[in-house]
Amino acid sequence: MTPTLALFLGFILALALMAARSRFAGFLSQRPEHFRGKGPVLDLRRHLSGPILCEGVIYGPLGRVTSRFVADMHATWDGSTGTMTEDFRYDSGSVQHRVWTLRVGNDGVVHATAPDVEGEGTGRLEGPALRLDYRIRLPEDAGGHVLNVTDWMYLMENGTIMNRSQFRKFGIKVAELVATMRPVAA
Known part of the structure; x- marks a missing residue:
């Protein structure tokens, strides 16, 4: 075997191992059914309702905090359809406003839309968890890129x-967000 062929095969093996780790042992390997019967049941109509305080951090591709934020959210429901407004204030001084429309089916399937979400996000509720996948377009001042997002809420x-x-471009993680969402006491 030539050194070039050995290097090429080593590269291919490393890529295959990274893909296998992501699929079978990483963040993306979690499935909603893993949470069936484990803990309190997440009901979006109850737990994401009224005023909500959100606090979080965003990590860049190297794992360093790139931004911190606080958001005031408010959600209302009409049957199985909800509207959730989000007003973010970032440590940079910038602000962002988003309005989600959420639809929850009796089978636990969730559909979500927002002006900066391309198409429709889809997800599934199971036990105390929600997985939601969607594509989001970043603001122009952040490059205007479209990223694939996987949200897990517990x-x-x-x-x-x-x-x-986690936010991905071409399958590569480019950012991660960790946040809490707490109901605001009346």
């Missing part, structure tokens, strides 16, 4: 929702 015993999201 209901905690005290009613707080922990959110972990």
Whole structure:
């Protein structure tokens, strides 16, 4: 075997191992059914309702914090259709506003749309967890790129929702978000 062929085969093997890790042992390997019967049941109509305070950090591709934010959210429901407004304030001083439309089926399937989401996001509720996948277009001042997003939300015993999201471009993780969402006391 020539050194060039050995290097090429080593490169291919490394890519295959990285893909296998991601599929079978990483963040993207989680499935909603893994959470069936484990803990309190996440009901978006109940747990994402009214005023909500969200606090979080965004990590860049190297794992360093690139931004911190606080968001005021408010969700209302009409049957199985909800509207959730989000007003983000970032540590840079910038602000962002988003309005989600959420539809929850009796089977736990969730559909989500927002002006900066391309097409429709789809997800599934199971036990205390929600997985939601969608494509988001970043603002022009952030490059205007379209990223694939996987959101995982986990209901905690005290009613707080922990959110972990990964943002990918061409299958490569370019950012990660970790946030809490807590109901605002009346």
